[in-house]
Amino acid sequence: MSTVHELVKGRLALVREDLDEVIGHLSDKLLPWAPTTGMRTVGGQLIEIAATEVQVLTWMRESRQITFQEAENFAGREATLDGLRAVLHDTRAQTLSYFDSLSESDLEKPVPFPDRWFESLRLPFAPRSEAFRSIAQHEWYHVGQLVSYLWSRGDDPYKW
Numbered sequence: 001m002s003t004v005h006e007l008v009k010g011r012l013a014l015v016r017e018d019l020d021e022v023i024g025h026l027s028d029k030l031l032p033w034a035p036t037t038g039m040r041t042v043g044g045q046l047i048e049i050a051a052t053e054v055q056v057l058t059w060m061r062e063s064r065q066i067t068f069q070e071a072e073n074f075a076g077r078e079a080t081l082d083g084l085r086a087v088l089h090d091t092r093a094q095t096l097s098y099f100d101s102l103s104e105s106d107l108e109k110p111v112p113f114p115d116r117w118f119e120s121l122r123l124p125f126a127p128r129s130e131a132f133r134s135i136a137q138h139e140w141y142h143v144g145q146l147v148s149y150l151w152s153r154g155d156d157p158y159k160w
Contacts, residue, residue, distance in 0.1 A: 004107045004129050008099070011136040016092060019139060022146045025155055028081050035152055042149060045142045046084045047072050050091045053135050057095050060131050065114050099132055
């Protein structure tokens with residue numbers, strides 16, 4: 001039987017494989033593009049993925065909520081595809097380092113979450129592991145959006 005560590009790390013790895021595949025179809029030229037006015041840009045989708053992970057990680061490590069603006073302050077990283085790829089890589093490395101420092105019982109222990117926070121299934125207490133699962137869930141949501149963006153431009157994901 002798989003442990004919580006194995007299941008969550010497997011989920012995080014699988015979604016990151018999907019994101020990496022999508023990133024392989026992007027370019028710096030596409031970063032400011034969105035399918036229509038009011039939609040998040042391609043670069044904005046990547047920033048959303050990383051910044052939300054930073055918010056979750058900060059809450060898990062420090063029990064401190066930070067704003068999205070604080071979370072997206074990536075220490076002056078360039079708003080290029082390579083810069084965003086590095087932010088995503090570094091953020092995931094920090095997440096996995098913290099995750100690996102936790103025991104199975106740490107992961108299953110109910111911890112308090114901010115009121116009606118999505119990452120805790122909107123419950124006031126949830127197992128810590130749910131926050132890490134939500135990172136993968138959130139990332140997959142935006143990976144799906146990016147796939148749709150590319151597909152709308154004629155890059156058929158069934159041919160990847």
